Amino acid sequence: MCTCNKKNEYIPYPAKIESVKKESFDTKTFRVRFTDKNLAESFQYKQGQFMEVSILGVGEAPISITSSPSRKGFLEFNIRATGKVTDAIHALKKGDALYLRGPYGNSFPLEELKGKNLYFIAGGIGLAPLRSLINMVMDNRDDFKHVKILYGAKTPADMCFADELEVWKKIPDTEVWLTVDKPCDAWGCSIGVVTELWKETDVHPENAVAIVCGPAIMIKFVTLALKKSGFAGKDIIMTLERYMKCGIGKCGHCNIAGKFVCTDGPVFSYEQVKAFPEKEHVI
Numbered sequence: 001m002c003t004c005n006k007k008n009e010y011i012p013y014p015a016k017i018e019s020v021k022k023e024s025f026d027t028k029t030f031r032v033r034f035t036d037k038n039l040a041e042s043f044q045y046k047q048g049q050f051m052e053v054s055i056l057g058v059g060e061a062p063i064s065i066t067s068s069p070s071r072k073g074f075l076e077f078n079i080r081a082t083g084k085v086t087d088a089i090h091a092l093k094k095g096d097a098l099y100l101r102g103p104y105g106n107s108f109p110l111e112e113l114k115g116k117n118l119y120f121i122a123g124g125i126g127l128a129p130l131r132s133l134i135n136m137v138m139d140n141r142d143d144f145k146h147v148k149i150l151y152g153a154k155t156p157a158d159m160c161f162a163d164e165l166e167v168w169k170k171i172p173d174t175e176v177w178l179t180v181d182k183p184c185d186a187w188g189c190s191i192g193v194v195t196e197l198w199k200e201t202d203v204h205p206e207n208a209v210a211i212v213c214g215p216a217i218m219i220k221f222v223t224l225a226l227k228k229s230g231f232a233g234k235d236i237i238m239t240l241e242r243y244m245k246c247g248i249g250k251c252g253h254c255n256i257a258g259k260f261v262c263t264d265g266p267v268f269s270y271e272q273v274k275a276f277p278e279k280e281h282v283i
């Protein structure tokens with residue numbers, strides 16, 4: 001029997017689902033609040049971190065916190081139904097219980113982004129982790145220069161946060177550029193992969209940082225385009241996904257060349273990623 005007072009790091013805290021919003025054809029955003037009132041009020045996290053989200057008896061999955069730390073009292077997770085745990089979470093409704101442990105991982109370097117032009121470049125559900133930082137920036141708008149959000153998805157039905165894209169568009173000094181691989185009849189924006197947007201709008205490296213998230217292949221081509229536009233490796237920031245178990249640097253599942261994505265990441269600069277051995281095929 002353990003006689004120390006330390007809490008077992010694997011034990012999650014109970015939370016209640018406050019609302020469920022369908023975002024795209026296969027993703028939903030869950031707004032949750034810790035059941036313990038003190039924890040709900042005092043809980044702190046940073047933009048870019050993730051939590052292990054679980055249903056008792058089913059399992060747990062690492063999920064990025066998509067809400068912004070600037071909006072307090074609740075947490076939001078945008079989840080794609082893709083297997084055992086995420087399908088079970090999708091079956092939950094308002095008032096049901098979810099269990100959370102975390103927050104885990106590093107975060108987007110907010111202080112370093114202040115005073116910079118920001119390019120947010122996302123593919124599909126990759127907008128979820130960026131949304132946390134985007135809303136942090138929007139809530140402290142004067143601390144940052146021009147913001148461009150370039151967002152691509154397979155079809156209009158795959159786009160997440162449609163309402164919020166409209167809100168961001170109307171914020172001064174903020175542009176939103178959208179593209180899809182396969183449009184529907186009503187589609188009025190660009191067609192093609194997200195790098196096609198380079199033809200529609202300028203992407204300048206001066207005093208700028210690009211923050212990228214999406215499937216590995218998308219990150220790879222976006223990084224190439226950013227490099228071609230003159231961005232230095234340190235000014236390209238990305239958030240990576242790896243198979244995870246513990247989320248706390250113990251099991252080794254997320255190891256890339258001696259780095260643990262769960263504790264050293266998930267946020268890395270391109271400079272860090274390009275130092276990984278080629279055989280790791282990170283992007």
Ligand SMILES: Cc1cc2nc3c(=O)[nH]c(=O)nc-3n(C[C@H](O)[C@H](O)[C@H](O)COP(=O)(O)OP(=O)(O)OC[C@H]3O[C@@H](n4cnc5c(N)ncnc54)[C@H](O)[C@@H]3O)c2cc1C
Pocket residue numbers: 050059060061062063064065077078079080081082083084085086087125128129240241242243244266
């Ligand atoms: C740091 C981090 C942040 C994440 N943030 C989000 C998020 O915000 N929203 C979201 O929907 N998902 C996110 N994911 C992915 C999510 O964790 C997996 O989709 C989930 O663990 C799948 O669990 P499952 O039991 O539902 O599926 P399983 O039944 O385990 O698997 C179903 C399918 O998903 C694949 N899969 C399982 N785990 C992963 C993984 N880690 N990465 C890629 N594919 C996987 C399997 O190969 C299989 O094809 C994140 C992953 C990481 C590592």
Ligand code: FES
Pocket residue numbers: 243244245246247248249250251252253254255260261262263
């Ligand atoms: S998930 Fe266990 S070490 Fe990273």
